[in-house]
Amino acid sequence: MGFAFDLLLALALLWSAWRTLATPDIFRAVILFIVFGLLLTLVWSRLAAPDIALAEAAIGAGLTGALLLDAIGVLRGRKKS
Amino acid sequence: MKRFAVALLAALFAVALIAALLELPAPAVDLPAAVGAKMAESGIAHPVTAVLLNFRGYDTLLEIGVLLLALIVVLAVAAREEAKQPAVADPVLQTLARIAAPLMLLAAVYLLWAGAFRPGGAFQAGAVLAAAAVLLHLAGLAAAWQKPGKCLRIGLAAGFLVxxxxxxxxxxxxxxxxYPPAWAGALILLIEATLTVSLGLILAGLFLFLS
Structure with a gap:
């Protein structure tokens, strides 16, 4: 059971990383990056590293995702004006 | 053809990486045992916090210095005159932000306190504080930051200075x-508490001074 979950997690991590890089739509890429960060959080906690998992969830997925979304907003605003 | 060559090279690189990983020599120094032997003198009960703030406190000091420097650079680059109105968000997001922000504050204080004996600590607590500020800004409840006033300047630098x-x-x-072992716990708690406030302000500032 544990092994199957780990395998699924590893595949999902690789898949989301690939989709993040390959998606042409920049907004979707940022959302996928956040998904990637949350999956990475699960991986760290499966590897018994809860400290890194906490940091990844808060900084990697949360703050960086928000910053990237804000950057998209600024870029779109510039394109319109 | 080009794609095939790239895929082949990537596969070769992956194989080389895995081979290198399997060939890793055993570490020369058994660090977990060395940390465990000194835990009693560190003043805290969680090994990760003990390494971050006691055994390798020098690294953490420089880290917070780097973050402060990054924020100063952002302030130097993002000079702005006109005040931007916060965007009007929908009421569902506003209500959610109003409910979530106090809970996030509570979670930050818990993470700070938990750092002494289980996973947690100043960096995670500061990140949660910053996330709360960013959420309030995105929900249109808090304005973006202009030039920092005196209080904000002191708050940003306090962690590094203390x-x-x-x-x-x-x-x-x-x-x-x-640290002298008798004082270690209290000194680390003082440093962590100020670090939490400063880190929260710095990380939130990276977002709010720019938006």
Whole structure:
């Protein structure tokens, strides 16, 4: 059971990383990056590293995702004006 | 053809990486055992926090210095005159933000306190504080930050300055950041508490000074 979950997690991590890089739509890429960060959080906690998992969830997925979304907003605003 | 060559090279690189990983020599120093032997003198019960703030406190001091420097650069680059109105968000997001922000504050204080004996600590707590500020801004409840006033400046620099003051004060004892065991717990708690506030402000500032 544990092994199957780990395998699924590893595949999902690789898949989301690939989709993040390959998606042409920049907004979707940022959302996928956040998904990637949350999956990475699960991986760290499966590897018994809860400290890194906490940091990844808060900084990697949360703050960086928000910053990237804000950057998209600024870029779109510039394109319109 | 080109794609095939790239895929082949990537596969070869992956195989080389895995081979290198399997060939890793055993570490020369058994660090977990060395940390475990000194835990009683560190003043805290969680090994990760003990390494971050006691055994390798020097690294953490420089880390917070780097973050402060990054924020100063952002302030130098993002000089702005006109005040931007916060965007009007929908009421569902606003209500959610109003409910979530106090809970996030509570979670940050818990993470700070938990750092002494289980996973947690100043960096995670500061990140949660910053996330709360960003959420309030995105929901249109808090305006973006303009030029920092005196209070904000003190808050941004406090973590680094307190850490530096403790390090300088301990020079009298002989070495940089070598806490006396009796005082270690209290000093680390003082540093972590100010670090949490400063880190929260710095990380939120990276977002709010720019948006």
């Amino acid at each position: 850490f530096l003051a403790v390090a300088a004060g301990l020079l009298v004892e002989g070495a940089l950041l070598q």
